[in-house]
Amino acid sequence: MIQKSVELEVRTSCEEETLRLAERLAGQLAGNELILITGELGVGKTVFVKGLASGLGVKAVDSVCSPSFTLINIYAGRVDLIHVDLYRLEDPEEITDLGLEDYLGSGVMAVEWAERLPEDFRSERMIEIFITVAVDDSRLIKIKTRDVYLSLENQ
Secondary structure, three states: OEOOOEEEOOOOOOOHHHHHHHHHHHHOOOOOOOOEOOOOOOOOHHHHHHHHHHOOOOOOHOOOOOOOOEEEEEEEOOOOOEEEEOOOOOOHHHHOOOOHHHOOOOOEEEEEHEEEEEEOOOOOEEEEEEEEEEEOOOOOEEEEEEEEOOOOOOO
């Protein structure tokens, strides 16, 4: 069980396991969470977002892709998934101009390359996801929550 402000680390050995982990987490979300996803290029951030989409009931999960050029994609499900990718933005002013605060509370917002967000962009119901590649090519996924209760039982 993940409690308030607790960190947990999970290892996944393939994309399918990463997707299923995110799917299980998303199935427990209320729809007003901010999910900040960080990790190097190619670690599985978008795979994680696809799992979130599946867990939120998005019908066309295969259409979920990194919005590197559009910057924001919105997918309808049980609650909307607002998928943001900040890879191509480095100037804090460009990020501020996106108006992301307008989306907070209107669904689950998943932000790839979240380390580029201004420090003051936060939400009461926040989940931080840190993905790294281990020596054996598995993924180490650290989950840190604030005011969000999630269960990872039956893993």
